[in-house]
Amino acid sequence: MIYFDNASTSYRKPQRIYDAVYNTMINGAGNSGRGANSVSMAAGRILHDCRTELSLLFHCDKPENIVLKSSVTEALNTILLGLLKPGDHVISSVMEHNSVLRPLEKLRKDGIITYDLLPCDDSGEILLDSLSDLENLNTKAIILSHVSNLTGTIQPAARIRERLRNKDIYIIIDAAQSAGYIKVDMESLKVDAIAFTGHKGLLGPQGTGGFIISDRMNQDMRPVFTGGTGSDSLSLDQPLFLPDKFESGTHNIPGIAGLLEGVKFIKEREINRINEEHMFLSEYFLHHLDALDSIALMGKRTPSGRIPNFSLTFKNMDCSEAAFILENRFNIISRSGYHCAPLAHKALGTGETGSLRISFGHFTTVQDIDQLLVALKYISEVYHGE
């Protein structure tokens, strides 16, 4: 099996990640902060180490500002529902995932917020030109994906702050697709929060994710879900210090132990080298894809400005049929459909068709891509001609 659905979840991951999850379960790890026994403290160490590694990766100088949740979706909801108040206005974009669009739409329908969406160009790049037009006195926050889960386009996140008239507006970045693929730096992006998932580019297991938050934005936020934290147990109020403020209940300790190994792996591999390797592979793939006339690429046709996540459409062939052929004839795993990005499809003209998504992982090789190209050639020429 050749696996090209890494934008959904990375597979396979390095063995040390599987081992970390397994050994944590075997060796026992309890609930951090609940009691002082060695099993509980083992859990505390895993949480501490994971926060530390994540704070180094994302360039955030306070590990306690790393909030660990079960998914990026839970992270984004915790941020949006915890920050936005009646009357607030939000700016987002048409390129967002439903994990951003649906919470915003729900808050709008509930009469709490209004929001506007930035458009994108043909390559799926969000156009910041209209930012100052959309900004109004009630604009509380901007929330944008760092990399499109549909087209792989890297968005101009680092240029948002300078385009704002009110420099104090909170900037929230959805790094679900970028973390582990390209540099995601809290400081150089000049953002207030970054939501991330653990199980894609960071190579952790499913059931992990979280967000990094600035002290400034944290002060304006309240917890959404509350409960046992092991801290201030005698109080009926959720503690308001980080990270407990946003972390109630038992953590997924084995999963977080796996994420810790994933983040360490990324650090050792070096994000710049990963990015270079991906650009090389993207160039290789795009060069050969050009020759296949009946297959269209959505988004950028260059290896730069993107991660190796490609959405394809086929002349006169349904994407799900192409995915079926890829798997059943060539043992290649891809993904067909709308990828939870409804407005991006609409903007890019694939609202009726969806796309076939091919997403490389950290271990994709030239040989894998060669086999994919053989299969796509078959679909394009042989099968398509039948």
Next chain:
Amino acid sequence: MIYFDNASTSYRKPQRIYDAVYNTMINGAGNSGRGANSVSMAAGRILHDCRTELSLLFHCDKPENIVLKSSVTEALNTILLGLLKPGDHVISSVMEHNSVLRPLEKLRKDGIITYDLLPCDDSGEILLDSLSDLENLNTKAIILSHVSNLTGTIQPAARIRERLRNKDIYIIIDAAQSAGYIKVDMESLKVDAIAFTGHKGLLGPQGTGGFIISDRMNQDMRPVFTGGTGSDSLSLDQPLFLPDKFESGTHNIPGIAGLLEGVKFIKEREINRINEEHMFLSEYFLHHLDALDSIALMGKRTPSGRIPNFSLTFKNMDCSEAAFILENRFNIISRSGYHCAPLAHKALGTGETGSLRISFGHFTTVQDIDQLLVALKYISEVYHGE
């Protein structure tokens, strides 16, 4: 190491649970419902099988009414925040965990709900006599723990419905401590929702949990967190069918595969036999504990009406000191503190001291208890006399 902190998280679990988590990661399991490739469908099967087993365990005839979340805390918050509307009144009890008390207190401070708490007797049993006094025309729901995480007391959950004047009030049960220990039956308890955790009595890994909901209560609820579900991807609105309505984002598939094995294990072992075994061990422990004068037991002094979860206090010795001696001299893991149950401690007179909690698991033996008794005797007589 002898582990007596199973009320916090069960350890060790059967090997097959660790293997299921590991093999699911190794073999690959993607995102259920996102695309139709074999990796995604493997995840779908795990979710389907786990819902089916849980629906059999909890006697709920619709597997789709089993909502899988990352913890019982997330489940309880999703229920309370999704159900309660401005003006609603809720009845709960002083015996609740902070995962119930803190969300209720937050909703009250936000001016959304009011709530009243049922008292308990000396054994930690919730007194239902005052239920009809607390009930008013705005009472929307009753939420009670099925078993106290502090004293192990089994609460009279099955008698709630008959005591209500308005029989339509929703009954929500927090089964965090009961599931896997005693029978938790949606039908015979006559309740509308049961929240459960995966990693305690059900023997799954941390990062698993969820709730079962009746169609009746579901119709009155809205999703709190929204996002990608792999269903209705072109819509900006969260789908309103179960379980997608309450499940956004990537599931903890390896964890759920482990939970599936745990639930199967409980089914094979049979809950009644587990309960009988626990009563035998409780009787053994309580009998010998009686001889230790300087140690007081909170809650019921009988093996019936309880699970084998015991809170102890010591004359003139701090609980954390006792826990320290147990671990460092006898290699016995216990838990000292307030166990996130502030009002229960207040009601039972331990608001200043906390307690030392000893909680048996599915593999606790008479030999384990003998060693515990030797250690407690040392604390009670030798050490205490110094």
